[in-house]
Amino acid sequence: MTSDENANANTDSLGDCPHCETMLSRRHVLVEYETAAGQKHYAECPQCQDVVRPQPE
Ligand SMILES: [Zn+2]
Numbered sequence: 161m162t163s164d165e166n167a168n169a170n171t172d173s174l175g176d177c178p179h180c181e182t183m184l185s186r187r188h189v190l191v192e193y194e195t196a197a198g199q200k201h202y203a204e205c206p207q208c209q210d211v212v213r214p215q216p217e
Pocket residue numbers: 177178179180181182205206207208209212
């Protein structure tokens with residue numbers, strides 16, 4: 161294994177829904193914003209049909 165960050169095809173994944181663990185990707189994003197800690201997202205979970213903050217693994 162290498163540490164090549166492009167080795168994983170899941171580059172669209174933002175993390176999982178904190179409620180149902182559905183994987184959220186860029187197409188679910190409603191809002192992107194910057195914080196001191198980096199870029200954050202709000203996404204609409206297709207399972208919960210609610211706006212959530214994806215939880216990175
Ligand atoms: Zn969900």
